Amino acid sequence: MTRSLILAALLSTLPAAAQMATEPTTPAATTFHDRQYGVTFHVPSAWTLTRRDAELSTFALDVRNPSTSTRMRALATIAFNPHPRSTFSGALFYFSVTPRSTEQQCRSQATAQAPRTVTTSQIGGVAFAHGYDEHGTICTESRDEIYTALRNNACYRFDLIIHNFCGGDVSGVRDISPAELTSVRQRLESILATVTFDSK
Numbered sequence: 001m002t003r004s005l006i007l008a009a010l011l012s013t014l015p016a017a018a019q020m021a022t023e024p025t026t027p028a029a030t031t032f033h034d035r036q037y038g039v040t041f042h043v044p045s046a047w048t049l050t051r052r053d054a055e056l057s058t059f060a061l062d063v064r065n066p067s068t069s070t071r072m073r074a075l076a077t078i079a080f081n082p083h084p085r086s087t088f089s090g091a092l093f094y095f096s097v098t099p100r101s102t103e104q105q106c107r108s109q110a111t112a113q114a115p116r117t118v119t120t121s122q123i124g125g126v127a128f129a130h131g132y133d134e135h136g137t138i139c140t141e142s143r144d145e146i147y148t149a150l151r152n153n154a155c156y157r158f159d160l161i162i163h164n165f166c167g168g169d170v171s172g173v174r175d176i177s178p179a180e181l182t183s184v185r186q187r188l189e190s191i192l193a194t195v196t197f198d199s200k
Contacts, residue, residue, distance in 0.1 A: 038198030
């Protein structure tokens with residue numbers, strides 16, 4: 001038996017996850033830094049970073065419950081589909097700021113859907129209120145994990161958003177599984193874990 005046939009036979013015994021193709025490496029990984037608000041985070045490879053609203057997606061349509069004065073500062077979106085046979089349609093990581101905010105106004109942006117309540121999470125050593133919102137008719141089309149904190153009289157906000165489309169049976173793909181949703185959420189959380197704040 002040739003070496004190639006042996007290799008093929010070995011690969012056929014591996015689980016599907018082990019046979020997955022290598023993920024893309026472009027766009028290259030990059031680091032975002034907002035000099036005005038003192039925020040830095042790392043964007044991994046195969047994610048696209050922009051500072052301009054509506055270039056990759058529209059802030060007002062994606063995020064839930066923002067203030068009218070909230071302004072997008074950065075958006076990272078996944079540039080490939082890690083689950084192409086599912087109804088997954090996108091993952092977005094937003095950083096935005098609401099100037100001249102109060103503690104109550106800032107916390108209210110993180111309102112969680114009942115019966116869940118707003119909790120507290122540490123991001124870069126800073127306590128953030130953490131809530132969520134989700135919407136959809138036939139299925140959950142979008143879920144937004146919202147994190148807010150007041151710093152220097154401004155509300156700092158991070159949104160971790162996962163989009164899906166409904167009607168997998170019609171389109172020929174299956175609904176995204178809980179395990180796949182968790183894996184996408186972990187990708188977003190890995191960006192959040194790199195957030196640091198300039199000392200002021």
